[in-house]
Amino acid sequence: xxxxxxxxxxxxxxxxxxxxxxxxxxxxxxxxxxxxxxxxxxxxxxxxxxxxxxxxxxxxxxxxxxxxxxxxxxxxxxxxxxxxxxxxxxxxxxxxxxxxxxxxxxxxxxxxxxxxxxxxxxxxxxxxxxxxxxxxxxxxxxxxxxxxxxxxxxxxxxxxxxxxxxxxxxxxxxxxxxxxxxxxxxxxxxxxxxxxxxxxxxxxxxxxxxxxxxxxxxxxxxxxxxxxxxxxxxxxxxxxxxxxxxxxxxxxxxxxxxxxxxxxxxxxxxxxxxxxxxxxxxxxxxxxxxxxxxxxxxxxxxxxxxxxxxxxxxxxxxxxxxxxxxxxxxxxxxxxxxxxxxxxxxxxxxxxxxxxxxxxxxxxxxxxxxxxxxxxxxxxxxxxxxxxxxxxxxxxxxxxxxxxxxxxxxxxxxxxxxxxxxxxxxxxxxxxxxxxxxxxxxxxxxxxxxxxxxxxxxxxxxxxxxxxxxxxxxxxxxxxxxxxxxxxxxxxxxxxxxxxxxxxxxxxxxxxxxxxxxxxxxxxxxxxxxxxxxxxxxxxxxxxxxxxxxxxxxxxxxxxxxxxxxxxxxxxxxxxxxxxxxxxxxxxxxxxxxxxxxxxxxxxxxxxxxxxxxxxxxxxxxxxxxxxxxxx
Amino acid sequence: xxxxxxxxxxxxxxxxxxxxxxxxxxxxxxxxxxxxxxxxxxxxxxxxxxxxxxxxxxxxxxxxxxxxxxxxxxxxx
Numbered sequence: 001x002x003x004x005x006x007x008x009x010x011x012x013x014x015x016x017x018x019x020x021x022x023x024x025x026x027x028x029x030x031x032x033x034x035x036x037x038x039x040x041x042x043x044x045x046x047x048x049x050x051x052x053x054x055x056x057x058x059x060x061x062x063x064x065x066x067x068x069x070x071x072x073x074x075x076x077x078x079x080x081x082x083x084x085x086x087x088x089x090x091x092x093x094x095x096x097x098x099x100x101x102x103x104x105x106x107x108x109x110x111x112x113x114x115x116x117x118x119x120x121x122x123x124x125x126x127x128x129x130x131x132x133x134x135x136x137x138x139x140x141x142x143x144x145x146x147x148x149x150x151x152x153x154x155x156x157x158x159x160x161x162x163x164x165x166x167x168x169x170x171x172x173x174x175x176x177x178x179x180x181x182x183x184x185x186x187x188x189x190x191x192x193x194x195x196x197x198x199x200x201x202x203x204x205x206x207x208x209x210x211x212x213x214x215x216x217x218x219x220x221x222x223x224x225x226x227x228x229x230x231x232x233x234x235x236x237x238x239x240x241x242x243x244x245x246x247x248x249x250x251x252x253x254x255x256x257x258x259x260x261x262x263x264x265x266x267x268x269x270x271x272x273x274x275x276x277x278x279x280x281x282x283x284x285x286x287x288x289x290x291x292x293x294x295x296x297x298x299x300x301x302x303x304x305x306x307x308x309x310x311x312x313x314x315x316x317x318x319x320x321x322x323x324x325x326x327x328x329x330x331x332x333x334x335x336x337x338x339x340x341x342x343x344x345x346x347x348x349x350x351x352x353x354x355x356x357x358x359x360x361x362x363x364x365x366x367x368x369x370x371x372x373x374x375x376x377x378x379x380x381x382x383x384x385x386x387x388x389x390x391x392x393x394x395x396x397x398x399x400x401x402x403x404x405x406x407x408x409x410x411x412x413x414x415x416x417x418x419x420x421x422x423x424x425x426x427x428x429x430x431x432x433x434x435x436x437x438x439x440x441x442x443x444x445x446x447x448x449x450x451x452x453x454x455x456x457x458x459x460x461x462x463x464x465x466x467x468x469x470x471x472x473x474x475x476x477x478x479x480x481x482x483x484x485x486x487x488x489x490x491x492x493x494x495x496x497x498x499x500x501x502x503x504x505x506x507x508x509x510x511x512x513x514x515x516x517x518x519x520x521x522x523x524x525x526x527x528x529x530x531x532x533x534x535x536x537x538x539x540x541x542x543x544x545x546x547x548x549x550x551x552x553x554x555x556x557x558x559x560x561x562x563x564x565x566x567x568x569x570x571x572x573x574x575x576x577x578x579x580x581x582x583x584x585x586x587x588x589x590x591x592x593x594x595x596x597x598x599x600x601x602x603x604x605x606x607x608x609x610x611x612x613x614x615x616x617x618x619x620x621x622x623x624x625x626x627x628x629x630x631x632x
Numbered sequence: 633x634x635x636x637x638x639x640x641x642x643x644x645x646x647x648x649x650x651x652x653x654x655x656x657x658x659x660x661x662x663x664x665x666x667x668x669x670x671x672x673x674x675x676x677x678x679x680x681x682x683x684x685x686x687x688x689x690x691x692x693x694x695x696x697x698x699x700x701x702x703x704x705x706x707x708x709x
Contacts, residue, residue, distance in 0.1 A: 261641075265681060266679050266686060267686060449686065471705075473679060474677065489686075
């Protein structure tokens with residue numbers, strides 16, 4: 001199916017709005033059709049993009065209870081009003097669907113260039129329904145879209161498929177969002193990779209793409225929305241360049257993972273499936289060691305001078321292809337300390353395999369760590385693992401598991417279901433080793449150190465999410481939001497919950513606009529960016545209300561799916577201290593967590609029984625139709 | 633009383649660029665007293681552990697304690 005859009009000519013149309021294209025691409029893979037939807041300007045100002053737009057379509061178009069891996073799920077690629085603008089941090093997009101890992105609202109964010117390219121090609125989002133009979137890919141370019149045969153791409157690593165797609169469409173610079181073997185085989189935590197290096201990692205969006213038999217979306221665009229005040233964007237970019245060393249020096253030099261030692265000292269570095277804390281060789285898996293031993297260069301995302309993305313190359317004993325970038329902190333800890341492994345080259349190889357096959361590195365590492373603890377406790381034996389010695393600290397075994405999970409071979413088929421389902425199947429008490437929330441494996445930050453983060457893990461709609469969360473060690477006050485007195489690290493009362501509420505509503509702005517968390521814009525600069533891109537006479541109040549709207553819509557989606565208060569909980573592991581080290585005499589108090597939930601629901605305007613948004617709250621947010629969806 | 637202080641990363645500048653020092657403090661001193669002595673800027677957030685356990689500004693120090701000071705760990709992708 002080929003869609004030719006006569007209104008797009010690659011040039012700026014005088015009647016076009018600022019910051020967005022007023023066009024969303026609708027694709028139905030069952031019917032093999034593409035069409036354009038043109039939302040109103042009110043739609044854009046009410047929802048901005050990212051999470052809010054994803055939650056909008058999921059609430060409007062999904063029936064409750066549908067199979068996330070069936071044709072009735074909808075996969076949404078959503079940049080935001082700021083995506084593609086000439087301002088650092090604007091290269092991002094969100095991907096959303098009902099999650100096959102959690103059965104709840106699913107969303108993952110990703111950097112690179114693909115999101116900006118989509119805006120430049122004339123679209124503010126892609127909404128994909130149905131399921132193709134045979135593998136296909138989508139080719140989007142300058143206002144046109146086409147569904148193409150991908151049978152010969154199916155089964156290929158994404159590096160190979162990108163090369164073929166680029167040749168086929170005749171665009172050397174076509175940007176791709178793709179799945180590899182893990183997505184095709186619907187591993188429940190398969191991800192989608194932009195530009196071979198950037199992952200929309202979490203909650204199995206790659207499995208949904210695989211279920212639709214959609215191998216890739218390739219994009220090339222030469223146009224895009226006009227900016228309302230381009231000179232202001234130049235001024236802001238100049239400020240960042242002038243202050244780069246002071247504001248983002250460490251990120252520029254090393255990227256993430258430069259604080260492994262501090263992670264061990266504070267007990268925050270997950271070690272052997274979140275059980276221990278002593279990991280004396282943490283420096284061996286740090287960004288500093290990567291720079292010394294395996295890094296060949298740093299790369300950037302669209303229009304960003306911070307250039308925090310590592311590119312690594314290893315020749316022996318594992319060949320690691322620099323085409324697939326390099327590991328972030330989450331990957332280093334998930335395959336490193338959390339599996340008891342300090343072999344940096346093996347971790348780089350695990351990262352490369354996860355990119356090649358499109359696996360979420362956090363969930364993959366955590367699932368292997370879970371299996372290692374089961375093995376240590378004889379719940380799994382060599383008979384189950386095809387003879388592999390799955391002990392903590394064995395890099396060869398870890399790499400074999402990554403391969404087996406991606407290809408669903410042997411025990412990999414069980415582990416490809418995620419820790420929650422694998423633990424249920426293994427039984428014999430394996431549940432206590434499964435460190436997940438709502439089915440999503442926990443990222444590399446420990447709630448026994450960061451209580452507010454733990455509340456976030458419990459109540460966030462996607463499960464255990466560390467981004468756009470409160471990192472209590474880092475954020476202890478928000479003077480410009482009226483939180484003037486510092487909240488102690490160990491506090492888990494109403495003051496901490498208030499800090500969490502304000503911080504997270506503020507942070508989720510970045511999931512709606514979309515802006516990168518690693519570009520150090522402050523709240524006033526974010527307002528200036530929105531005004532300069534869109535021309536709207538906006539302010540922080542309006543922008544935070546968009547964020548709050550998106551949080552309530554995602555929550556409403558989960559309530560409609562049957563999630564309730566009891567699902568907002570932490571894994572048992574965090575109610576017990578670590579076996580040794582800095583956090584060996586402290587743990588999350590379950591009564592305090594329950595109280596914090598009550599306070600949080602109250603502060604958000606949600607009921608106490610389910611944690612459901614009330615009609616009054618939804619009316620206040622100008623989304624009464626969501627109350628109707630919940631039959632309130 | 634005598635305490636042993638070890639600093640990590642950029643916080644070593646507060647120990648005159650040394651990695652570790654011995655300091656003398658009055659009996660009953662707390663981590664807050666130590667931070668004051670090290671001229672910790674109010675705007676900065678420091679993490680601290682005493683004898684390997686996470687501590688806070690109110691923690692009372694004892695003779696012979698080993699204290700580590702380091703920057704807080706934040707988020708990550």
